[in-house]
Amino acid sequence: MADESWRLPNSVQQLAANMQEPPSQYLLREQELLGANLAGAEMPEPVPTIDLGLLSASNDPEEAAKLRSALQTWGFFQVSNHGMETSLMDSVMTASRDFFRLPLEEKRKYSNIIGGKHFQMEGYGTDQVKTQDQRLDWSDRLHLKVEPEDERNLALWPIHPKSFRDDLHEYTLRSKRIKDDILRAMAKLLELDEDCLVNQFSDRALTYARFNYYPPCPRPDLVLGIKPHSDVYALTVLLMDKDVAGLQFLRDGTWYNVPAASNYTLLINVGVTMEIMTNGIFKGPVHRVVTNSEKERMSVAVFYGLDPEREIGPIAQMLTEDQPARYRKMKVKDFLVAHLEHFSRGERVVDSLRI
Numbered sequence: 001m002a003d004e005s006w007r008l009p010n011s012v013q014q015l016a017a018n019m020q021e022p023p024s025q026y027l028l029r030e031q032e033l034l035g036a037n038l039a040g041a042e043m044p045e046p047v048p049t050i051d052l053g054l055l056s057a058s059n060d061p062e063e064a065a066k067l068r069s070a071l072q073t074w075g076f077f078q079v080s081n082h083g084m085e086t087s088l089m090d091s092v093m094t095a096s097r098d099f100f101r102l103p104l105e106e107k108r109k110y111s112n113i114i115g116g117k118h119f120q121m122e123g124y125g126t127d128q129v130k131t132q133d134q135r136l137d138w139s140d141r142l143h144l145k146v147e148p149e150d151e152r153n154l155a156l157w158p159i160h161p162k163s164f165r166d167d168l169h170e171y172t173l174r175s176k177r178i179k180d181d182i183l184r185a186m187a188k189l190l191e192l193d194e195d196c197l198v199n200q201f202s203d204r205a206l207t208y209a210r211f212n213y214y215p216p217c218p219r220p221d222l223v224l225g226i227k228p229h230s231d232v233y234a235l236t237v238l239l240m241d242k243d244v245a246g247l248q249f250l251r252d253g254t255w256y257n258v259p260a261a262s263n264y265t266l267l268i269n270v271g272v273t274m275e276i277m278t279n280g281i282f283k284g285p286v287h288r289v290v291t292n293s294e295k296e297r298m299s300v301a302v303f304y305g306l307d308p309e310r311e312i313g314p315i316a317q318m319l320t321e322d323q324p325a326r327y328r329k330m331k332v333k334d335f336l337v338a339h340l341e342h343f344s345r346g347e348r349v350v351d352s353l354r355i
């Protein structure tokens with residue numbers, strides 16, 4: 001039988017602890033390094049910051065204009081005055097750090113590989129390896145479905161540290177309010193009914209939380225923490241490490257560094273689902289994560305998607321005779337499968353849906 005062990009990558013944390021040089025599957029090829037400039041450039045302006053309290057309470061025109069500009073220029077922004085307590089963000093980060101510090105055998109109880117061979121989306125591990133020549137990312141993840149709540153697979157929710165489950169539950173309740181406030185503000189920018197976007201997310205809509213752990217990497221000049229991608233869901237709420245930077249966004253051919261902020265930053269970015277729903281008006285930016293030779297980095301992303309049983313396509317209110325649909329319709333669950341295929345090849349699924 002052919003040796004298929006390449007399908008089961010090691011924990012990167014384990015590799016980082018034992019190796020001097022990353023194995024070849026992690027190294028970017030010469031071609032990929034051309035013009036890649038992993039060091040990235042400084043952003044020409046500070047990360048746009050939207051006062052969410054002001055925006056949602058009074059639809060403050062200045063904040064709304066900032067949001068419009070951030071969405072059109074970058075596809076991401078920071079939110080302040082968002083109602084999430086620092087102590088809760090602290091607890092989530094600490095619980096996440098404590099989880100990744102557990103012994104490997106303990107973490108493997110939540111593995112995303114079933115029966116030693118079959119990959120599932122949820123659980124602890126790395127991305128699925130689909131082909132032998134796929135570039136691997138220098139990160140380990142814990143990926144959990146949070147909503148619909150009755151579909152939580154609690155067997156994959158860590159019991160250590162003890163606070164993990166409660167913290168995640170509480171955190172995602174708060175994060176949902178932030179997401180809804182942003183969706184309302186975006187709907188107003190598009191001159192849609194205030195709840196038009198919020199209503200796209202039924203009680204069967206998917207929410208995932210992903211805990212990303214990036215161990216120090218001996219070759220930050222050749223290895224990425226996460227390869228370039230656009231998030232597939234509609235909106236991402238990202239809690240970033242307050243000490244270590246690493247996230248970069250691509251704009252007009254240049255990779256820009258998002259600096260670490262000493263207080264926790266909640267960064268919001270548009271995903272491909274939103275790009276399709278708004279018929280291409282708000283675009284899901286391409287981003288990646290670079291590695292650091294000395295420091296580990298953590299982030300926690302919450303992804304908001306649609307009900308997998310419905311169709312994804314531009315919403316009817318966005319279409320006119322002059323602005324016909326730019327994307328084909330597709331069942332959400334097929335779209336998510338197609339995304340994984342494209343992601344493993346470093347491509348964007350949205351490009352395959354253009355009419």
Ligand SMILES: O=C(O)CCC(=O)C(=O)O
Pocket residue numbers: 210212226231238240246247287288289298299301
């Ligand atoms: O770690 C980060 O800052 C970003 C992570 C990310 O892009 C993702 O999980 O999709």
Ligand SMILES: [Fe+2]
Pocket residue numbers: 229230231287
């Ligand atoms: Fe992402």
